[in-house]
Amino acid sequence: MTTKQYDLVVVGSGPAGSTTAYFAAQAGLRVLLVDKRQELGAPIQCSGAISRHGLTSVGIEIDAEYIHQPIYGFRILNEEGLEKRIDYRQLKPTEYGEAEDQVPLGYVVDRRRFDRYLMRRAERAGVDVWLKTEGLGYESRGAAGCTVKVKRFDEEIEIQAKVLVGADGLQSQVGRWAGMQTHIRINELASCLQFIVDRVEAEPLLEIVTGHEWAPGGYAWVFPKGEGYAEIGLGVIPTMTDHDARWHVDHFMRSSFFKERFADARILEVQGGGVPLAAPLRQQYADNLILVGDAARHVNPITGGGLHTAVSAGEIAGTFLAELINNGVSPLASELKGYQDRWYEAMGRQMWRLYETKSEIFRIKDIPERNRQLYATMSEYFSPDSQYKKI
Amino acid sequence: MSNKIPVLFSIGWNACINCGACVAICPQEAGFISPFDTIAVDRPCDIACLLCEDICPVSTITHQQISLSGQGTEITTPGTPS
Structure with a gap:
């Protein structure tokens, strides 16, 4: 040896x-x-989203070699499709945008x-x-x-x-x-599945869809993936549903307020993983x-x-x-x-601290109230004036 | 949670997306894994908590119970609640 x-x-x-x-x-x-x-x-096993700050703060150069898509903000949606739009191109135009003297907020890599x-x-x-x-x-x-x-x-x-x-x-x-x-613990590990799809329009924003109906214990997402592709996925907590993540993605794509938008989706890749929503x-x-x-x-x-x-x-x-x-x-x-x-x-x-916040939300037994809290917290989290220090 | 009767897991390799969630949730000690980044399928699991079946995003883990008397195996239907 x-x-x-x-x-x-x-x-x-x-x-x-x-x-x-x-x-x-x-x-x-x-x-x-x-x-x-x-x-x-x-x-x-990952959606690939990272803030620009997350890269530059550890000296990783922004390089086309690994970037799929620049990101400029978020759309947070509730169970019915009501949205809060957090577009940093409008909120902080001196910093963020597509022009030469502006930068993206983050990337999908x-x-x-x-x-x-x-x-x-x-x-x-x-x-x-x-x-x-x-x-x-x-x-x-x-x-x-x-x-x-x-x-x-x-x-x-x-x-x-x-x-x-x-x-x-x-x-x-x-x-x-x-x-x-x-x-x-099983109630702190989200079971996630996502499809890379063609024929689904997506703005250069990270879309986060909350609501127990679509993703019990987690949330669903639609991220632009570059080349006109998009990523549709979600994570669920197994103890909060009788179905697996695959069933929930199917349900989200066929039955949600996005069903027309997803109607022509063609699946190019299938990915998944466990994501800890834990301390x-x-x-x-x-x-x-x-x-x-x-x-x-x-x-x-x-x-x-x-x-x-x-x-x-x-x-x-x-x-x-x-x-x-x-x-x-x-x-x-x-x-x-x-x-x-x-x-x-x-x-x-x-x-x-974030774990405490998350735990408080999912301790709520009343589903409509829990939905409201999650939507409010996500909307707050991604706002420029958020009380949560970003990590 | 644990039914204490050892089980032998089986994985639908065609459906498996190699996500590793089953290994992440598994309370076994190091090494209870297959060469394909899943839980082990070549030896019985004596914990039998079946959490791996719950976490699998594509529900492709099933099990057979290994009878305690050692008189062969009793096959359970996939999806049978523990």
Whole structure:
């Protein structure tokens, strides 16, 4: 068996893992990034929406390579189709718009291209990247570091590292290796399905459709996807419906106020996934190990958005680990707690607040009242003068 | 929630969209997975909470109960409430 040495091994090359690896390598660490897939981003489990700020705040250049569609605002709809339009081209024309001196509010990205772009950024910063490489397990050796076992194609390889970063998504195995409390409750995991469709008109706005009738426990969305395509999807909480997500998408497309608009829809792609509408993990570290991104449930509990939160947490993780290791600090749980503390100050506290807000809405038993609250909260959340600090 | 009778899961691979939601909700320890990013289908699940069946966006996970006496299996109809 081959043995290799690194400062960090990052399992999972999605936005969180690649960004962690990038910032760690920039600060001088020797980093190995592994992913078991042969093609990053696929199978797509995400709508791909991210704010422009979410990209630029972690130094990701805006690049046509990964952008499907610029976004300028939102349309929030209630169950009957009443809408609140939040178009930043009208609300803040000095900043947002299509003109040369204006910018979009955000983008819908191509996750295959986006994930590859971020991995390539890490690779150019000096990170070694191994695809077709699955994590098999890890063993802590305390202050000395840890041993990570991986399988690259058919070869088993042992890596000596100081810290293992679990960025292996919501279905994280790394967290389970360490015996961490990663279990999510069924009433806090949205079951999501979306279609990429042709022949459905969509403005460059993110449309969010609330209402128990269409998406019990979650919401439905219509996002423009570039090239004239659109994305129609929704997430439901399984305990709040007798039907699966697929049935609900069908119901939304055939029976809602958008049925004429969707009548000629032709499905080009089918995608889905689980989206946590939950609190972040209470503990995101162990001896020689941290979790980042979906694996730590770094997902906005109101919107289900996880791209901005993943890359922001990745920057915090990579920078923190570089400081720790460059200063020769032992990578034990007691020290790695500092990562979570820093993350908590930057975004965690706000995520817990949003979780409380979301929980209050879904505790309401009366469905029309719950619908009203969700519509009002979504409308408020995406407004420029929102009381919620955006994450 | 748990019916305590071990079950063997079966996945309709043609319908499966490889979304990983079943693994995300699964309370099993690490490694109860298939090579296709789903819950394991090659060994019994002794928790049998069936949450994976509830979360599946395309309802393509079903199960057989494994009888405790070891006298073969009793096959349940897909969609049978636990």
